[in-house]
Amino acid sequence: MHRSTVCRLLILCGVLASTWANAACVDPALLARSTASIVQNYDERERDAHPGIIGVQGTGWFLSPTIMVTAEHVATAMKLSTTVWKPLEIAAGDGSELIGARIQRRVGGTPEKLAVIELQRAASDARSVAIRKEPLVPEEQVMTLAYPAGSSRPVGGRFVRFGEEGKLAGMVLLEMYEGENRLVIDHGASGAPVVDCNGRVAAVITNVLSQSLKLASREIRFSTAWGMPNVVSVPVQVLEEVK
CATH class of the missing domain: 2.40.10 (Thrombin, subunit H)
Incomplete structure (x- = not known):
């Protein structure tokens, strides 16, 4: 048996190519x-x-x-x-x-x-995290925590641009990966915070961008091309009114 997950997929054609440097700029322990x-x-x-x-x-x-x-x-x-x-x-x-x-x-x-x-009650040892007030700038490093197989894993990347039209209008478009793995942010990651190098939340993950190819009896998923966004997130500034 398995748990269903809710990180919905959008389709975007892309081909794997050259890699980008990827290093977390925040100590993952601070987000644990x-x-x-x-x-x-x-x-x-x-x-x-x-x-x-x-x-x-x-x-x-x-x-x-x-x-x-x-x-x-x-x-x-x-x-x-x-x-x-x-x-x-x-x-x-x-x-x-x-x-x-x-x-x-x-x-x-x-x-x-x-x-x-x-x-209904306070979570044990919960650590509050600050909200970033200003928008991200192109090429700025960011990080999030993924939960593959139920265990946390830090994943780094960069802000690419804001979406300009259609369903992506106003959304924060990111390129996130771990080594050669561009699908490390995947099912179950919806809701994860995207933090800047000061540990402030700048966006919240909602979707991933990928394409699928059916070969015989199995389906193979691909991420977008290197250098292109592969993760979609909501700007966190909408939360300013909540605190």
Whole structure:
């Protein structure tokens, strides 16, 4: 059995080419307690309705010990309510805990919004992270934490540009990778914070850009070409009104 994940895919043609230097500019230890894998585990009725799936996984980060932020479509997939507390498994650092959660508000414009989640009690050892007020500039280094196989992994990259049209208008377009792996930011990364070299959150991941190729009985996924954006995120400045 597996957990379904909610980092939706957009299709963009690209071919792997030359590599770019990639180094994290922030000590990952500083983010260890500020970012968490969040899981809404299905109850028996929900498991019967979704055979083989035990829950929904995403990523969130702490605006305060009792307030988390994630991508709005993560909260929607988890069917979080604005009124009813629902158990949420929060895994940060070396431990995890179940805490009641509900949506405090949704912020931002279209096509993507952020969900501000209220926790019924403070998360253990949660570390709040600051919001960056000014926009990123081209080629600026950034970093995030991914949760492949449930364990945190720092991933570096750079800000490329802001989207200009269609569904990408106003979105923060990034190139993120780990060595030759351009798909390290993938399913389950929605809601992860993108931090600058001062440790401030500048954007929140919502989508990845990729293409798929079917060969015989299997499907192969490719990222975009080297030098091109492969991660889409929401500017964090929409959260300024929340604090």
